[in-house]
Amino acid sequence: MSRARMIALLVIKDWQVYQKQLAGYVAGMVLALGLIGTGKPWASSAGALLLLVLQVVVGSFAIQSSLLTERKQQTLAFIMSLPVSPMDVYWGKLLANLAIYMLPFSLVTGGMVAMIMLTAIPDGSLVWMLLTAMFLFASFSASLCFAIVVESEGWNTFMMLALMTLLGPFMYLVAQLDGIAPFIRGDRVVWSPAALGVLAAECAAIAIAIGLTSWLQKRKTSFL
Amino acid sequence: MSLAIALHGVRKQYGEFALHDVALTLPLGQVMGLVGVNGAGKSTLMRLLVGLVRADSGTVDVLGKPMPDAQVEVKQQIGYASDDIRLYRGQSLRWHMDLIGQIYPAWDETYAQDLLSRFDLRASQKLGGFSHGQRVKALLLLIFARHPRLLLLDEPTTGLDPVARAEVLGALADVLRDEERSVLFSSHNTADIEQLADSITFLHGGRVVASDDRESFLDRWRRILCRGSIDTWLGEDPGIASIRESAPFIEIKTHAFDESFLHGLRHRGLEIVSVEPMALEDIFVTTVRRGANP
Amino acid sequence: MPDARRIHAMDNLRALAMLAGVIFHAALAYSPMVHGIWPVADRQSSNAIDAIAWWLHMFRMPLFFVVAGFFAAMLVARRGLWNMFRSRLRRILVPLVVGLPIVWSSTYWLTVLAARTVRYPSPMLAWIRRYASNHGSVPFIPGLAHLWFLAYLMLFTILVWVVSTMETGRWHARMKTRKASWLIAWLLPLVLSLALGATSQPFPAPESLLPQLWAVIFFGAYFGLGYHLYLYRAFIDDIKTLAPWLFIAAMVAYVVLHGSWSHADMHDDAIKAALESCVGCWLTLCCLVAGWTWLDISNRLLRWLADASYWVYLVHLPILLGVQYGLLDLEWHWSLKLVVSVLLTLLVCLASYSLLVARTGLRRWVGGGQPSIGKQGRNVLSASPI
Numbered sequence: 001m002s003r004a005r006m007i008a009l010l011v012i013k014d015w016q017v018y019q020k021q022l023a024g025y026v027a028g029m030v031l032a033l034g035l036i037g038t039g040k041p042w043a044s045s046a047g048a049l050l051l052l053v054l055q056v057v058v059g060s061f062a063i064q065s066s067l068l069t070e071r072k073q074q075t076l077a078f079i080m081s082l083p084v085s086p087m088d089v090y091w092g093k094l095l096a097n098l099a100i101y102m103l104p105f106s107l108v109t110g111g112m113v114a115m116i117m118l119t120a121i122p123d124g125s126l127v128w129m130l131l132t133a134m135f136l137f138a139s140f141s142a143s144l145c146f147a148i149v150v151e152s153e154g155w156n157t158f159m160m161l162a163l164m165t166l167l168g169p170f171m172y173l174v175a176q177l178d179g180i181a182p183f184i185r186g187d188r189v190v191w192s193p194a195a196l197g198v199l200a201a202e203c204a205a206i207a208i209a210i211g212l213t214s215w216l217q218k219r220k221t222s223f224l
Numbered sequence: 225m226s227l228a229i230a231l232h233g234v235r236k237q238y239g240e241f242a243l244h245d246v247a248l249t250l251p252l253g254q255v256m257g258l259v260g261v262n263g264a265g266k267s268t269l270m271r272l273l274v275g276l277v278r279a280d281s282g283t284v285d286v287l288g289k290p291m292p293d294a295q296v297e298v299k300q301q302i303g304y305a306s307d308d309i310r311l312y313r314g315q316s317l318r319w320h321m322d323l324i325g326q327i328y329p330a331w332d333e334t335y336a337q338d339l340l341s342r343f344d345l346r347a348s349q350k351l352g353g354f355s356h357g358q359r360v361k362a363l364l365l366l367i368f369a370r371h372p373r374l375l376l377l378d379e380p381t382t383g384l385d386p387v388a389r390a391e392v393l394g395a396l397a398d399v400l401r402d403e404e405r406s407v408l409f410s411s412h413n414t415a416d417i418e419q420l421a422d423s424i425t426f427l428h429g430g431r432v433v434a435s436d437d438r439e440s441f442l443d444r445w446r447r448i449l450c451r452g453s454i455d456t457w458l459g460e461d462p463g464i465a466s467i468r469e470s471a472p473f474i475e476i477k478t479h480a481f482d483e484s485f486l487h488g489l490r491h492r493g494l495e496i497v498s499v500e501p502m503a504l505e506d507i508f509v510t511t512v513r514r515g516a517n518p
Numbered sequence: 519m520p521d522a523r524r525i526h527a528m529d530n531l532r533a534l535a536m537l538a539g540v541i542f543h544a545a546l547a548y549s550p551m552v553h554g555i556w557p558v559a560d561r562q563s564s565n566a567i568d569a570i571a572w573w574l575h576m577f578r579m580p581l582f583f584v585v586a587g588f589f590a591a592m593l594v595a596r597r598g599l600w601n602m603f604r605s606r607l608r609r610i611l612v613p614l615v616v617g618l619p620i621v622w623s624s625t626y627w628l629t630v631l632a633a634r635t636v637r638y639p640s641p642m643l644a645w646i647r648r649y650a651s652n653h654g655s656v657p658f659i660p661g662l663a664h665l666w667f668l669a670y671l672m673l674f675t676i677l678v679w680v681v682s683t684m685e686t687g688r689w690h691a692r693m694k695t696r697k698a699s700w701l702i703a704w705l706l707p708l709v710l711s712l713a714l715g716a717t718s719q720p721f722p723a724p725e726s727l728l729p730q731l732w733a734v735i736f737f738g739a740y741f742g743l744g745y746h747l748y749l750y751r752a753f754i755d756d757i758k759t760l761a762p763w764l765f766i767a768a769m770v771a772y773v774v775l776h777g778s779w780s781h782a783d784m785h786d787d788a789i790k791a792a793l794e795s796c797v798g799c800w801l802t803l804c805c806l807v808a809g810w811t812w813l814d815i816s817n818r819l820l821r822w823l824a825d826a827s828y829w830v831y832l833v834h835l836p837i838l839l840g841v842q843y844g845l846l847d848l849e850w851h852w853s854l855k856l857v858v859s860v861l862l863t864l865l866v867c868l869a870s871y872s873l874l875v876a877r878t879g880l881r882r883w884v885g886g887g888q889p890s891i892g893k894q895g896r897n898v899l900s901a902s903p904i
Contacts, residue, residue: 001327003296013323017312023680030673030729037728038716074310078363080276081309082327083299114727118660221278222271 006084010092011099013079014066021061022100028054029104033111051108059140060160062100067093067147068156090148090217094210097144101137109133124186127195128175134202135170139163141206145213174198226288228252228374228406229273234282236268243268243430246282250423253403257417257438258410259508260427266410267306269427270378273408274304287374300328303367306378310359313352317345317362321369328370336369343391357388364392368399375399377409381416396420414505424504428512434479445502445510446481450474452494461488465510473497477510525592527814529824529886531805532585534813536831538578540867543664543835544860545571547842548852551720551779557629558842559640562852569776572720576772576794577801579667580740584802586671587744590678595748599682606675612883614668617832621663624836630656632843639846661725664835667737673729674741693746699756703764703803706743710736710795711788719779719790740802747806754810761807768800822876825886829875830867832884838863 001009015022032054035047070076079089112133116126146159174180179194191199229250236243243265250256260266271277272284275292284291286298311320317340325331340347343361354362364380380396381389393416400407400420411417417424418438425435436444445465454467454474463480474494478485486496502510546556549571550563593602633639633647633656650656662669692698713736714721724733747753757764775793841862845855875881 006327009323009326016319017315019679020314020683023683026676027680030677030734031731034729034731034734037726037730073313074308075312077276077306077309078311081274081299081304081306082324083296085296088296111728118727221280222276 003088007088007092007095010079010084010089011096014092014096018065021065025054025058025104029107055104055108055136056164058104059101059143062097063144063147063156063160066097068153071151086220087217093148094144101140105137122185122187123189124183126189127191128180128184131174131195131198131202132171134199135167138202138205139166142209145209148213149216226252227285228254228287229408230285232283234272234279234284236272236277236279238268241265241268241430246432248425248432248435250406250408252406255400255407255420255422257421257424258408258427259412259414259417259424260410261412261512264427265430266427267378270304270306270376270410273376274299274302301373302376303370303372304376305363305367305380307382309363311351311362314350316348316350318347320362320366321347324366324370330371332369332371336365339365339368339395342395357384360384361388361392364395368395373405375405375407375409377407379410381411381413393419414508418504426508426511434511441507442501444479444481445507446478447500447502448476448478448489449497450476450489450494451497455492465514477502526816527809528585528588530813530820531581531809533824533827535578535582535585536827538574539831540834540838540863541860542571542574542578543838544856544863548856554641557640557642557646558839558846559642560846560852560855561638564852567856572776573772575720576798577805579737580798580802581805582667583737583740584744584747584806587741588748590675591745591748594678599679603675603679606672609883610668610671610675613832614665614672617665618662621665621836622660625663625839626656626658628836628840628843636843637847660727662727663725664723665832666723666725670724670733670737673734674738677738690749694750696756699753700760703757703760706739707792707795707799709739710799711792714791714794715788719787720794754807757803758807761804764800765804768797768804772797826868826871828886829871829884830864833870834863834867837866
């Protein structure tokens with residue numbers, strides 16, 4: 001069996017093991033989108049909030065169950081006894097989690113992009129929205145990598161909470177930036193140098209988190 | 225002779241615990257029992273062999289390939305069962321069987337069905353509802369039905385009730401009939417090992433304290449009751465593992481028994497009352513005590 | 519082991535539901551009820567056509583979703599959930615993603631042309647013309663258009679997976695009795711009226727890009743009914759004796775309902791929603807019984823038409839709009855215009871199916887047929903589109 005096929009099998013395995021919970025989240029997201037779709041102010045804001053909460057919860061759920069619980073319930077030992085290398089398991093975990101997160105994330109972000117571009121919401125807010133979405137994704141990636149490297153549940157919870165707490169200040173500060181603030185309520189999508197800088201920093205954070213984790217993973221001498 | 229397992233000068237430090245200069249070989253087609261108390265290093269040794277742990281120094285070769293570097297290839301041909309492997313509680317045994325079947329080309333569904341009825345397991349049931357014994361049997365089923373060339377079984381019968389233990393040992397005995405198959409299995413239950421193993425290794429405090437084939441183990445060890453007085457020379461004889469005085473007898477345990485040994489005792493003025501073979505457990509305890517207080 | 523028989527009744531019902539859609543959309547041009555908002559509304563209108571068109575509307579999409587649910591269950595039974603999903607991506611999501619820009623651009627272009635050239639514009643077209651002269655261009659409002667059903671089918675495909683993870687087998691087993699079938703027949707309208715109570719009357723097409731909760735529940739219930747029907751075929755036999763009574767009740771309810779639409783003083787929306795639910799649900803059940811009793815037949819022509827119906831429905835609206843924009847200025851009687859527009863549209867749709875789809879690679883995406891049993895195969899052409 002090729003390496004790629006083995007990794008794909010590990011990803012599918014994770015998907016099957018956690019699909020009941022994922023199905024719950026998907027159902028929740030349909031409900032949230034439906035609430036937004038009613039167009040009534042209270043229902044729309046409840047739906048939008050539900051969507052954001054679900055997105056954040058999906059991320060921490062994926063990390064919690066596929067990494068921390070797997071270690072605690074000792075199913076990792078079972079997987080490691082199969083013809084896989086620790087790096088295969090690592091890539092399998094990384095990809096499974098990214099896939100589990102990306103599915104709702106791309107739906108929600110795509111939906112937001114469509115909503116901004118196609119409705120009366122000022123198109124200028126697109127940049128700010130995308131930077132916020134990328135921040136969410138970057139902090140998910142960081143939490144994920146942290147959980148792969150650090151086994152302690154306490155530290156992992158701390159890491160996730162700390163990154164979530166940063167979301168509010170990030171949204172506020174980015175909205176104040178000179179290269180972003182003037183265009184938020186405008187009708188044009190403007191990728192100013194400042195906006196591109198923030199985007200580049202977010203991408204770099206993701207790349208560094210994954211690169212560093214891969215490097216540390218290669219140096220491990222015990223894989224349980 | 226080709227080897228299933230070959231360890232040379234293996235060291236591994238694990239916090240307080242350490243394996244010291246472990247050297248061990250298992251020829252292909254042989255069954256080796258690994259005996260040791262809890263914390264002796266049996267599980268660490270097994271993990272080194274599966275590639276779950278990298279040795280600090282020394283070489284670990286399994287089926288002729290270096291571990292853990294060749295682990296993907298090697299693990300295709302080994303079955304590893306250990307007390308700290310858990311299956312997915314939320315999934316059925318069938319799901320696990322399908323997963324294993326996809327990974328191992330040698331998966332034998334007919335044999336798996338046979339083991340299902342023999343172990344009295346329901347494939348559709350979720351693992352969460354299994355008892356400890358059923359979980360062990362399920363794991364062994366997943367391993368046996370893919371016909372591995374080398375079995376590494378870490379305490380496979382620990383915690384099983386007598387019925388489940390008999391079922392597992394029965395299935396294991398069937399598996400062992402295949403002469404191509406090599407097995408290393410650890411236990412602190414010496415009766416299982418005495419029953420199944422071709423060769424036996426004692427592990428204590430992270431060291432191999434004895435390793436030999438079963439027949440010579442049992443042939444070499446004797447418990448000898450004598451009458452007479454203990455002289456200083458007795459303690460210096462390298463063939464004597466323990467001496468105990470319980471008047472009016474002296475009990476001597478030896479790992480170098482033969483006619484000349486008895487002759488030597490008589491020559492020194494001891495009267496031999498009886499010579500008895502020793503059970504593996506007794507041999508093990510005596511070896512460990514001797515190793516601990518040389 | 520699922521049976522491999524092709525179920526002609528469902529093929530034919532699907533084809534009829536889609537044909538009813540073409541007729542319904544054509545009839546809207548002569549419906550007084552939507553005269554103010556339909557861009558191809560003619561100068562002439564007819565109360566009779568109104569009654570018939572909206573009667574069709576009550577059950578054509580419900581029936582369609584029952585058939586879709588039935589075929590989804592068939593796909594899952596024959597090829598598994600994963601392959602059902604793959605098939606749906608290919609046959610629903612791809613046509614939606616590819617079709618939507620084509621529908622948008624073609625209807626926009628037709629409307630721009632009509633706004634410029636038509637002598638007797640509909641109120642809506644006249645408004646568009648005024649808007650264009652004030653703002654310099656015709657407004658573009660993105661929506662799912664008549665392809666909304668594809669988006670909802672995709673959503674229900676996902677929900678099939680969601681429900682499948684809940685291990686509902688034991689619970690569902692209790693629904694497989696005659697008593698349960700009767701309860702479904704009489705009580706399903708109750709559930710539906712909760713959904714319809716949350717939207718306008720008669721229920722609109724949920725064209726918004728965001729899922730409409732009422733439509734998810736309403737059409738989802740029909741989809742679920744179809745899924746149930748596949749797993750419990752005796753459902754049809756169970757309700758057979760009820761069907762005449764359901765039909766009479768539905769017709770009575772429709773007369774009351776239609777009357778309430780034309781009397782602006784009747785404001786009790788809950789009652790209207792309940793009536794609407796009863797009409798739709800019971801007529802759908804009658805269609806199923808009638809279909810399984812009389813339409814379980816097949817020949818080459820019927821099969822060809824059934825296979826073509828998906829394509830026909832996908833492409834009919836821009837063609838129909840084009841034809842009806844062209845008919846606006848003619849002095850023909852509305853009935854002649856209706857017949858001509860339906861026939862011309864069907865002719866173009868069927869010809870394009872024959873030329874572009876039936877014998878080309880497009881068949882894999884928008885052709886017809888039912889899922890065959892067996893392992894997934896790249897060359898399996900016969901997967902039901904809905």
